[in-house]
Structure formats: structure tokens, C-alpha cells
Amino acid sequence: MAQRVATEYVNASLTLTEAEMPRLISLCEVQQLRLQVFVLDNGNQEVVLEEDAGGESIRLTFERSNRQYRCTLTCRVVQPKLTNTLRKLVSSFKGDAVVNRIYPSYTMVYHYIKGNVVRIVESKDALLRTVFEQSDTLVKLQSQFNLCSVEEEINRLRGSVNELLDIRNVTKEPELISDIDQRLKYHSRLLFALEA
Numbered sequence: 575m576a577q578r579v580a581t582e583y584v585n586a587s588l589t590l591t592e593a594e595m596p597r598l599i600s601l602c603e604v605q606q607l608r609l610q611v612f613v614l615d616n617g618n619q620e621v622v623l624e625e626d627a628g629g630e631s632i633r634l635t636f637e638r639s640n641r642q643y644r645c646t647l648t649c650r651v652v653q654p655k656l657t658n659t660l661r662k663l664v665s666s667f668k669g670d671a672v673v674n675r676i677y678p679s680y681t682m683v684y685h686y687i688k689g690n691v692v693r694i695v696e697s698k699d700a701l702l703r704t705v706f707e708q709s710d711t712l713v714k715l716q717s718q719f720n721l722c723s724v725e726e727e728i729n730r731l732r733g734s735v736n737e738l739l740d741i742r743n744v745t746k747e748p749e750l751i752s753d754i755d756q757r758l759k760y761h762s763r764l765l766f767a768l769e770a
Contacts, residue, residue, distance in 0.1 A: 576677040581657045586647045586664060586671035586686075590636070594667065595619065595643060601666060605659040619643060625653035632656060665689045728769060735761050 590598060599621070602609050608624040608631075617638040624631035630653045636643035651657045664671050668689035675682040680698035682705070684691050694706040735758060742754045 576679070578657075578675055578677055580650050580652050580676045581660075582648075582650045582674040582676065583660060583664075584648055584672040584674065586660070586669055586673070588634075588636075588645045588647075588663060588667045588669040590643045590645075590667055592641055592643070595636070598663065598667065601662060602659060605655055605662070607655055607659060623656060623659060625656050627653065627655075630656060632660070728765065731761050731765050735765070 599609070599611060602621065602623055605623075606626075608626055610622040610624075612620040612622070614620060619636045619638070621634040621636070622631055623634070630651065632647075632649050632651060634645050634647060636645045647660075651660060661673075663669065664673075664686050666689065669686060670688065671684075671686040673684040673686065675684065680696055683695045683697055685693040685695075690708070691706070692708040693704065696703045696705050738754050738758050738761070742751060742758075745751055745754065
């Protein structure tokens, strides 16, 4: 397997509530990184994460607005612990990001929306190939179900029409024939609408 050269976060954004900030700090501490937190005069917070081994660091600036903290970040990371921490932050706090995982001969581009990977594209020699794309399975299943329920309704209506026609063929009473004709007319309109 190819060794990753670097990871680029392009316009990654996280929005946290005041209550989630301690959880973010705790998650960063668990990753065994050197951690510094600065609270600025205007209520903003700055979190500096540093990898002990390589001396690499990243600075996350959280701007406070309406009891929420928002961080927008663009950076290039080489050290695995920092890369892993950023991935966990984007995933855990439902962030949006475009992440370029750079290998010697190609780049894998991950698109995150609300913390989930929705698309992965391989970029090699200016050619793009979609490796994964999330489809909205729930919407597809619902539309499939709706199609099935329409088909079932059509079959049920056809059965009712057949029964009404059988009754009409043996009935001699004009009032009953008129009633059956009205019901057949209604069923035929409904069938026409469902089959369209």
C-alpha cells in the first residue's frame, strides 16, 4: 500500500456550541498531542495542537458568535497523529471539509458533509475517477415503496372492476346497474390516474 505523503484540509469548517468545546479539548488530549488553549479578549478561543515527534503544529481559531464557536481551517499536515485528530474532529463535530490525501503518484479527495464522507475521488495525472459517492438510500427506498404501493392499488382496482362487471352482467335491476356504472366510472378514472 502506498505511503501517504501529506493530508490537506481545504476550507474545513466546524461549528460547536459552548457545551461542545470541552468535549473537543478532551478529544484532542486523548490523541497524545501537545495541547494549548488560549481564550482571547473577545471570547474567541484558539487551540494549538502540536505533534511531539515532528514538531508540526496546527492552530484552530474558534470565533464566538451567538453562543457558538465556528472554525474555518485550511492546512497541510504530514504527521499521522495530527491527521488522525483532524479527521476525528471533522467526523465527531459534524464538520464540512474537502480533504486531499496525497500519495506519491495520486491524490484521494474526500468530501465531508456534516461529518460524513459523501464522495471520494481519485485524482491521477489530471484524470478524476469517482471511487465512492453516497446515494440517498432512504429516498430511493421510499420511491421504490411508493411504486410498489401504486402497483398494488392498480391490481386491487382491477380486481374490483372485474367483480363489478361480473355483477353487472347478471343483474337485471336498472337502479343497481346505474349504481354499478357510476362505480365503474369512478374506478376507471382512478385507474387512469394511477397508471399515468
